[in-house]
Amino acid sequence: MTNTQSLVKTLDFQLNIQSDNEGLLYGACLEARSVYNEAIRLAKQDVDWDDITSRVADDADLVKNTTQCIVAKALNAMESYYEYDDVGQPSHTKDGAFPLRANYEEGYNLSLTGGGTVAFRVSAKPYKHVKGILKGADAHLDILKTALTSHEWKIGTAEALFRNGNAELHVNVTNTEGTVRDKEDSQTVVGVDVNEDNVALTALSEGGVEDTVVLEFPDIKFERHRYFTIRKRVRDAGKLSVHDTLEGREERFVRDRLHKVSRHIVEWCQQFERPCIVFEDLKEMRDGLDYGTQMNRRLHQLPFRALQFYTSYKAAFAGIPTAWINPEYTSQCCPMCGHTERANRHKKRFKCQACSHQDHADRSASVNIAVKGIKKHQEWTVPALNSLPTVRTVRRQASGAVDAPAVTHDTARGYQTDGVAGVSD
Ligand SMILES: [Zn+2]
Structure with a gap:
């Protein structure tokens, strides 16, 4: 096929x-x-x-x-x-x-x-x-x-x-x-968990989890906070044109960063056999999180959609299909035993209340997203997950001068983090 x-x-x-x-x-x-x-x-x-x-x-x-x-x-x-x-036939009497x-x-x-x-x-x-x-x-x-x-x-x-x-x-x-390959025709399914300051990627094939990487972009969250505060100050002072200028600048910054992150995601996926990238649909609804203040709402909203969108069209350029799954319970379900409970997740740590499995919470979510993607679109079955590879973290920062190579360990797999971490492209 x-x-x-x-x-x-x-x-x-x-x-x-x-x-x-x-x-x-x-x-x-x-x-x-x-x-x-x-x-x-x-x-x-x-x-x-x-x-x-x-x-x-x-x-x-x-x-x-x-x-x-x-x-x-x-x-x-x-x-x-x-x-x-x-x-009946199409109507010709509507106005x-x-x-x-x-x-x-x-x-x-x-x-x-x-x-x-x-x-x-x-x-x-x-x-x-x-x-x-x-x-x-x-x-x-x-x-x-x-x-x-x-x-x-x-x-x-x-x-x-x-x-x-x-x-x-x-x-x-x-x-x-x-042309984009049929998503049903995939051999590796990559679950993408998008968060406000990182993206967790897990590649899953019939043989199990191939690899996981967490791409961190703390600067986006930092800059958005910073711009939000400055803009509020100038708005309160009645300087609306300055406010709008800053807003445009913030948008360009964030958009530029998201383009780079999305390129990185696609590059990472290309190392696998016939990949399909899986996203959560409507992630902001996930877990019914209460984003009370205006700032929280803004900060949580923008990157999800835009990053998913940029990634899916860059993936399409590379012939890689994209699929979307229901976000329900992806952050609460244990990838090892399937036990689902809100208490399984505490901030960035995942600890299963049933089998005691512990992991990076965003990686857990990305595994669950990949599993859902397999169930939804692939003919092969989800492999039993007995052990998961170490999570590698790659931190990306905006400008060349302040780039510090990020935490990279476990480079046993084919993907070279060295050339990517902290690159100011
Ligand atoms: Zn468990």
Whole structure:
């Protein structure tokens, strides 16, 4: 079984529309609805599908190419109804805004601005453009900027739509570099436990635990605390522009660090046979931890998602698949005997109340994550875990000058920590 899939992602953005052009886009989305309805109506009348586009396009107040995209979407809906022999057929009588689907560089365009933002231009109607700036999650903007400046990603169709009254643009991008192996076809499963100041990785194969490493990044937590305190001070003093500058600086720092950590994770995984990387879905919900203060909430939230996202797309570049498991009990379950109890974990120590097994708590969690990943996606069975290899710790720090080689021991395995610890890349 060597199925592969090419990597397509949909990136979601909010549209920050210039002047009063929102009405123009909304009108185009209503027009898109009538094009869609008309295409479905004609298809139901058994009009030759090849003729539908030209018949609809004559009356549509949209860019021709965009009309084609929407007709294709309608016919696709018809086709899947035929295919599954469902009762009924797609409706052609609904109203309201419909996603305006457009081809890149035909119905819409994107460009990098000098300020590092991404500008969009959507052709709402012939010769009438809606312009502005895209806003969205760093991780999505990041891929889009990569796509605009390199050949690794190809930008495809996009849909402009309204969600809860807000204009959005959903852009499809395809990784052209390669394909990602099927996750079911993996021989090593790497559980990734992401914490606010470290990431624990455990590689598990049919033969048992291959290796564990804990990548520490205390500087991220430290810098975020520091920025949080400074920003609070300037905000309280009413210096909002300084506040915003600092916020941007903090974000860039954290993002840059997370990129490096995610690269390190993927490199580590590449030493194993046919790896699959497993993450917890919605980790912040784990154990119902109570993050009371605003600071705690912020500090705990950012890195998880972003780091998982950066890692999964870097892994995809390397052809490595990513899987997601339910985070329930991953930190409380004993990897040796399966006993699950909250008291098993005390901060960074794990001690099983049933069998007395003791370990680094984050490593325990990463083993449990790998086990869940195997159960969920692999045909082979989870090996009995009798002993676990020593946990190696690699500390990464930000700037060259203060780099101190970190605690590295047990280098018996193939991965060279020496070249990595404390590297200021
Ligand atoms: Zn136990």
